[in-house]
Amino acid sequence: MINVIGLGYIGLPTALMLASHGAEVVGTDCNAALVDRLNAGRTTFKEKGLDELFEAALAGGIRFTTEYQRTDMYIVSVPTPYDKFSKKVDAGYVVAAVQELMKHCPRGATVVIESTVSPGTIDKYVRPAIEAGGFTPGVDIHLVHAPERIIPGNMVYELVHNNRTIGADSKEAGERVKACYASFCQGEIVVTDIRTAEMTKVVENTYRAVNIAFANELSRICRHDGMDVYEIIRICNMHPRVNILQPGPGVGGHCISVDPWFLVGDYPKLAKVIDESMKTNDSQPEFVLERIHEIMKAAGITDDRRVGLYGLTYKENVDDIRESPTLQLLELQQRHLARPLKTFDPYFTDRPIVENQVLSFDSFLEGLDMVVIMVGHEHIRQNWDRLRGKVIFDTRNICPLEGVHHL
Template identity: 40%
Template sequence: MGEQIKSENKENKKICVIGLGYIGLPTASMLAIQGFNVIGVDINKKRVEEIKNLTFKTTEKDLMTLVKGAISSGNLKVQTKPEKADVYIICVPTPCIEIDGEKKCDLTYLNEAMKNLRPLLEDGNLIIIESTIPPGTTEEIYNLLSENKKIHLAHCPERVLPGNILRELVENDRVIGGVDETSAKMAKEIYESFVVGKIYLTDAKTAEMVKLMENTYRDVNIALANEFAKIAEEIGIDVWEAIKLANQHPRVNILKPGPGVGGHCISIDPWFIIEKSKNAKLIRTARELNDSMPLFVVEKIKKILNNMDNKKNNKKEKEIISIFGITYKGNVDDTRESPAERVVEELIKEGFEVRCYDKYANEFKYPLYDLDSAIENSDMIVILTDHDEYKSFDKEKLTKIASKMKKKVILDTKNIIDRNLWRDVGFKVYVLGDGKNA
């Protein structure tokens, strides 16, 4: 065991990758390039057509080239229905759902994928679940599927960083948890074909928990940074300066505050622990604190504008807020769970006109504007995402931006702008967590 699968065996090994999104498509393509016979399956017909025609949108560097290579090698076929294979890799969504006021993992997609696989399964097949799931889920699925068939089942959580998926898919260490040792070892053989990082084997429940612990660690750390930001505003210090200085300590690494935590992982995964344990008290508090940040930002916007208004300007025309960046993190197109959605929703409720500008975003609940229309006659710019574009504005560009604004005010919730440069062109600059200039 543990030896890499020889190339002639790869051609004969059929792998069905279920779910061709951010994770499944690169994984399927990578396996096809390694020589496996791969069937990529997605229930979304449009997605399948876009992959076949290479017209899907992506900001992942080199993904288009990889998929093109995989399809033209003849090793990757994409379709809407699974077919019989030796190995099934499951990469379907596992979002959060609210039931009776409690957030839980929505296993609908995973259960549907398993239901579709069931009639295809044969003795000796290996199923690998990459989707993030609450502890105990792999064992529950095994109990259902192994009633009639002798299958192998492992959980191999994905830990890639969006925006850098192709490199991390290959270089990251992986944890594989099997329902038994054979399952874990069989899964390892598949990943060894392209992973250069270390592969650690364990049981399924531990692997499930490891993935959730990694993201929870980050969520709790960000919550601490957010709490420090709130305190900094209260006591009149700049949290960014304070965190930088505290991080000079060799054993301290405080993450950055911001307008909230978004994305498909960090803002969701801690709930999958909370749903399984009464002891997850710190984890719940951290989650709630991070979820409170969009409202904190909205209150700050209101306070800044109220303080600027001279009293005679009593209730007047709608103020315009220009939001820069609505994706959940910088330089990616993903808007899932983005705190921007909550910020925009609350601002609209408060009676503001909101115009969002984000040239990276793939889709959003609210209309997107180009830069000029977003800032035309605007009362305030609010940066919610650390896209490189906003850091790169030079004096000439900022002068143009300033000339279009009604009030020259900016709130930077990510601390990415050159504050003096914006001040030079006439902006009043506010930064989340900077209590020295609140």
């Protein structure tokens, strides 16, 4: 039996995938409301293919509970935020989960940490927690790190098709866990040591963050001197060894905007490019706010009630708002004691989650002179006609209408 601890964006699809491929799975989460919802037969977030996977897992006998189980394999996928002051990983949730599972697990069990952690976290925090519980890692507990790479919006496909990394103390434990993931994963699964696995995951997200920061920085340089950043990137990318990403309104989500900070926190004197990149990405919403002001001025719009932000999530076609550029922008406004701009997101139409959010596209457009596209949801791509006649500031460079403003 596998006990998956933490049933959020990563733990739930992983548990469902395992259960729908023949494993006996119990999913445990400390959030009783979340467990109740799953037990009532409803998934907890919107994701392509998740409901079908949920049905298959139910047919495979998956159970959900708030209780930790006594079993020979645990997969821990609880949050790993960063400490805003030190920038270091906050391993508190992982340690709490490990401490709790120690009260239940038999000798010889395998504990897989799926949560993203900075290199050395398992040695520094997880091993001591296990030893304090009376176990010896490598002898009567087998520690494994299996970081996850899936992207919200395409999680179910990527769970099956991505390559994976497994870090383990021993080859046997690594191969055992590899066999477990191989029940559903068709990608290549590399087995390595724990610290290498920890580092690879953080490096992958850091690579993405640095490259996004480069594109964002180009958008500012080009704006400063009236150059077209998109045309410049398009031409540069015709070079056989250049592949520049697209600039955007900032970076959100719980990976790219978080994990690179772990390296800055742990290696402050060494991680210079990373530090600057993260600061660049974090200040991009401020650049967007300045552009809004500039465009309003140029268009003669003086009343900010006539300007609306489209999209609250951190990326298109998902309902995840964590660290989203729109929320960062609204927070900036509030910090300056300004009234938040009107917002709308087609993924949040039941009840408002931020001040001045409206729940229908019609009421969003009503009375607006200017629309700022923060997220490229499929919904807006089907509704360009509704924006005709308005001033459009498109931070994603997706709007096909004439006269659109860009970063």
